[in-house]
Amino acid sequence: MIKKQISKTKKKVGDPGYVNQTCWLASNLNYPPSKRCQYCETKFSNCLFERFFITSLVLISVVLVFTYLMEKTISTPIIVSLFIIIIVYGVFFDKSTERIIKANFAEKQAKQDFKKLSKTLQQKVEKQTKNIIDKNVHLEKLLEMRSKFLDTTSHQLRTPVSVMKGVLEMINTGEIDNIDPKQRKILMEGVFQKAKKLEQIISDILDATEIDTSHFVLSSSLSQDLQLEELINNVVQSHQLDVKTGNITLEYQKPKKLLPKIKGSRKHLEQVFNNLLDNAIKYTPTLNTQTGEKGKVSISIAKVENSVVIEISDNGIGVPEKEINGLFEKFVRASNAKEMYTDGTGLGLYIVKEIIAGHSGKIDIESNLGKGSTFTVHLPIQNK
Amino acid sequence: MAKILLIEDDADQVLMYKVKFELYGHNLISANDGIEGLAMAEKEKPDIILIDLLMDKMGGIEVLENLKKNSEIKNIPAIIITNLEKQGLAKKVIGLGAVDFIVKSKISLKDVLSRIEKHLKK
Numbered sequence: 163m164i165k166k167q168i169s170k171t172k173k174k175v176g177d178p179g180y181v182n183q184t185c186w187l188a189s190n191l192n193y194p195p196s197k198r199c200q201y202c203e204t205k206f207s208n209c210l211f212e213r214f215f216i217t218s219l220v221l222i223s224v225v226l227v228f229t230y231l232m233e234k235t236i237s238t239p240i241i242v243s244l245f246i247i248i249i250v251y252g253v254f255f256d257k258s259t260e261r262i263i264k265a266n267f268a269e270k271q272a273k274q275d276f277k278k279l280s281k282t283l284q285q286k287v288e289k290q291t292k293n294i295i296d297k298n299v300h301l302e303k304l305l306e307m308r309s310k311f312l313d314t315t316s317h318q319l320r321t322p323v324s325v326m327k328g329v330l331e332m333i334n335t336g337e338i339d340n341i342d343p344k345q346r347k348i349l350m351e352g353v354f355q356k357a358k359k360l361e362q363i364i365s366d367i368l369d370a371t372e373i374d375t376s377h378f379v380l381s382s383s384l385s386q387d388l389q390l391e392e393l394i395n396n397v398v399q400s401h402q403l404d405v406k407t408g409n410i411t412l413e414y415q416k417p418k419k420l421l422p423k424i425k426g427s428r429k430h431l432e433q434v435f436n437n438l439l440d441n442a443i444k445y446t447p448t449l450n451t452q453t454g455e456k457g458k459v460s461i462s463i464a465k466v467e468n469s470v471v472i473e474i475s476d477n478g479i480g481v482p483e484k485e486i487n488g489l490f491e492k493f494v495r496a497s498n499a500k501e502m503y504t505d506g507t508g509l510g511l512y513i514v515k516e517i518i519a520g521h522s523g524k525i526d527i528e529s530n531l532g533k534g535s536t537f538t539v540h541l542p543i544q545n546k
Numbered sequence: 547m548a549k550i551l552l553i554e555d556d557a558d559q560v561l562m563y564k565v566k567f568e569l570y571g572h573n574l575i576s577a578n579d580g581i582e583g584l585a586m587a588e589k590e591k592p593d594i595i596l597i598d599l600l601m602d603k604m605g606g607i608e609v610l611e612n613l614k615k616n617s618e619i620k621n622i623p624a625i626i627i628t629n630l631e632k633q634g635l636a637k638k639v640i641g642l643g644a645v646d647f648i649v650k651s652k653i654s655l656k657d658v659l660s661r662i663e664k665h666l667k668k
Contacts, residue, residue, distance in 0.1 A: 313630060313632060314600075316602060316629075316630075317628070317630045318628045318629075319649075320629035320631075320651035321650075322652065323651045324559070324629060324650040324651035325556075325558050325559055325562055327651065328559075328562045328563075328566070328654075328655045329562060331654055332562075332565070332566065337565075337569055340569060341565045341569065342565075343562060345564075345565055348561060349561055349562060349565065352557070352558030352561065353558070355558070356558060470599075502602065502603060
């Protein structure tokens with residue numbers, strides 16, 4: 163029982179920290195493990211120092227006896243013995259030293275590998291941490307935008323409601339009959355416009371929510387063969403009154419030849435061009451104070467390679483350069499647009515981008531602050 | 547009969563309050579933005595000022611702050627009348643010197659008028 167316990171506690175060959183007690187280097191010079199022969203911790207029978215020691219002893223004894231018997235002198239066997247020691251040392255001990263060096267080198271290499279691994283791990287952890295921080299910042303930004311959106315949208319939803327409620331209250335109390343007929347007419351028209359505005363906001367919110375839950379994809383049920391120049395002509399015509407009110411000019415450059423038809427949803431593409439034209443007209447003043455130009459919006463359409471390209475340009479307020487990239491994101495409005503008109507959900511261009519993407523197209527913007535913007539829509543022509 | 551200044555950028559709302567208040571014998575003058583509103587307050591010396599919050603050029607909070615800095619008009623009671631409703635907003639505007647905070651869509655025109663008249667009597 164006790165023997166078993168001793169054998170359990172006694173380190174065996176191959177155990178970590180095992181020291182071959184018969185190894186002269188290990189036991190007498192108290193060499194640290196890093197300087198020991200690798201066999202010291204593996205196989206007792208392979209200890210090179212022991213081999214060298216025993217081999218030398220045997221050879222020297224044989225040579226001493228042999229040469230003494232032959233020569234009957236002691237000097238020659240001693241010289242021969244010294245040679246043997248040098249040769250055996252060279253063959254065995256040097257190899258042992260080489261192995262010690264190799265062991266040290268391997269240890270150093272392992273340390274370096276470990277350091278490298280640690281560094282790589284650290285870099286990975288740092289990268290992941292940065293990603294998490296970036297995502298958090300993005301999330302915080304989204305939450306802030308959402309909060310601003312809720313504030314402004316609730317304000318925009320309540321504004322028409324308050325006018326409608328107020329006018330209805332006056333109708334209900336009969337007060338409306340006591341006001342000037344001209345003012346009454348303006349008030350009623352105002353209520354109608356407010357109802358339209360309310361419908362537009364609700365529609366934007368619903369469209370954006372629908373796009374959020376299932377990205378707009380042009381399904382076969384929605385897809386029609388569309389002559390885009392006709393569709394755009396209708397959109398342009400529907401904006402003539404707005405252009406007149408804003409006292410700006412609207413120019414539509416129709417193509418000389420009929421363009422190839424594209425596959426698309428009429429309803430959604432009308433929404434896209436209505437929105438882009440609305441924005442262009444809304445943010446183009448009668449007179450551009452920076453350039454001195456009279457307000458102008460132009461729309462052109464052409465076939466470029468395998469796409470129909472529609473450009474909507476204006477010489478309006480433009481977009482600050484650093485805000486251009488985020489302009490198609492949800493709830494985002496250019497800062498100068500917010501200054502010009504406090505209302506707006508920041509959903510219009512997001513919806514536009516998603517509808518165009520659903521048609522496998524793309525939209526680009528070029529803008530100069532104070533000088534105007536150009537929105538370019540590319541819609542692919544489907545090969546039949 | 548009181549002279550009421552309404553600083554509001556929505557023409558439909560201005561007309562609605564104008565016809566309502568005039569039916570009850572008040573005179574409503576209006577300004578389209580904050581800068582114009584402050585100038586008008588100084589010139590017209592109204593009995594009460596109604597200020598919208600979200601406006602182009604100068605927002606309602608800034609108008610209120612400027613109003614309270616101007617010794618000529620700082621004692622005119624100012625009411626914030628808005629459709630913006632945020633936690634702590636009412637407390638903030640009262641702290642800045644407004645006498646009342648009204649969310650337009652939440653109360654009737656009749657109640658808006660009674661709140662104004664209540665402050666006019668003070």
